[in-house]
Amino acid sequence: MNAPIVNPALTKNQALVFDALNRAEGPMSAYTILDKLRDHGFRAPLQVYRALDKLTEFGMVHRLESLNAFVACAHRESECCGAGHGHGHGTVAFAICESCNQVLEFHDHAVDHLLNDWANGKGFKPSKTTIEIRGVCEKCAA
Amino acid sequence: MNAPIVNPALTKNQALVFDALNRAEGPMSAYTILDKLRDHGFRAPLQVYRALDKLTEFGMVHRLESLNAFVACAHRESECCGAGHGHGHGTVAFAICESCNQVLEFHDHAVDHLLNDWANGKGFKPSKTTIEIRGVCEKCAA
DNA sequence: TGGCACACGTTATAGCATAACGCAATTGAT
DNA sequence: ATCAATTGCGTTATGCTATAACGTGTGCCA
Numbered sequence: 001m002n003a004p005i006v007n008p009a010l011t012k013n014q015a016l017v018f019d020a021l022n023r024a025e026g027p028m029s030a031y032t033i034l035d036k037l038r039d040h041g042f043r044a045p046l047q048v049y050r051a052l053d054k055l056t057e058f059g060m061v062h063r064l065e066s067l068n069a070f071v072a073c074a075h076r077e078s079e080c081c082g083a084g085h086g087h088g089h090g091t092v093a094f095a096i097c098e099s100c101n102q103v104l105e106f107h108d109h110a111v112d113h114l115l116n117d118w119a120n121g122k123g124f125k126p127s128k129t130t131i132e133i134r135g136v137c138e139k140c141a142a
Numbered sequence: 143m144n145a146p147i148v149n150p151a152l153t154k155n156q157a158l159v160f161d162a163l164n165r166a167e168g169p170m171s172a173y174t175i176l177d178k179l180r181d182h183g184f185r186a187p188l189q190v191y192r193a194l195d196k197l198t199e200f201g202m203v204h205r206l207e208s209l210n211a212f213v214a215c216a217h218r219e220s221e222c223c224g225a226g227h228g229h230g231h232g233t234v235a236f237a238i239c240e241s242c243n244q245v246l247e248f249h250d251h252a253v254d255h256l257l258n259d260w261a262n263g264k265g266f267k268p269s270k271t272t273i274e275i276r277g278v279c280e281k282c283a284a
Numbered sequence: 285t286g287g288c289a290c291a292c293g294t295t296a297t298a299g300c301a302t303a304a305c306g307c308a309a310t311t312g313a314t
Numbered sequence: 315a316t317c318a319a320t321t322g323c324g325t326t327a328t329g330c331t332a333t334a335a336c337g338t339g340t341g342c343c344a
Contacts, residue, residue, distance in 0.1 A: 013292075014291095030331070044295085046333075046334095047292075050291080095260075111253055111256050118248065118250060122237065123280030129273075134269050134272070141266075154322095156322095171299080
């Protein structure tokens, strides 16, 4: 059966981490999350990393490689192609403002296609694709 | 041995680091480079990082964000569009084999174009774009 | 009811990156 | 030539990011 994108009943720690990421309006490092959750009983990085691993696996959180940080997924449910699970199509891309730290999440089928075509041509089997644009957002550029 | 691919008159440390990266046939972390260069007098990470900063600035080395590692640029000089300096066009992309650690460097004008179009549409001003495909290369997939 | 899978907590350690100091060499305008 | 600015260099110390390895508790179900 096809996996429903439904919240797979998060554990307490997972819920706390996910919440922290949703409240923040920008990416957070694991250690920043840890600090925000000390009042809720968090004491060690692993508590955060373990939750982040699961949330990432569920497609509810993305890791920004160029920032070593994490954001809550911005696809408010079934945006279109089931981009939650990058299975070839559905790679998510990010535009990261270096001035205000806001992140725009998007995906672009045409780009996916081109990269997949390239991979096919080379016999390369992609498992995860990272696309991150660093720059300055419209507001900050003004 | 092989003639140095001299570009902008590297300093001794820069040349050593660049050489180390060229000899290696895959990405290396800064600390791995440090270890390889201890015999040449390197003692501290900063010596490596400073050289890497410059080499990256010169376009002779790329950083792989998803790996926290570095590779020598594979464009053997003026491949085409002046991809050395990512100024909108000329973004470099990487396919990273998680089995054998080899890296394929390429660039794709069409992808650049699409991402630039997206950015223009959003008023986003890109400064650096990261594209990294993790997966398994043809050889290893066999 | 015993085994399994999984989440959790804790301590310790590994791996990646930069701050801040001072010195030496180079350049280049006066 | 001389001074000032710039750049590279070396060192020590520190901070940030991530995982290893151990043990506990809980729910499931064969």
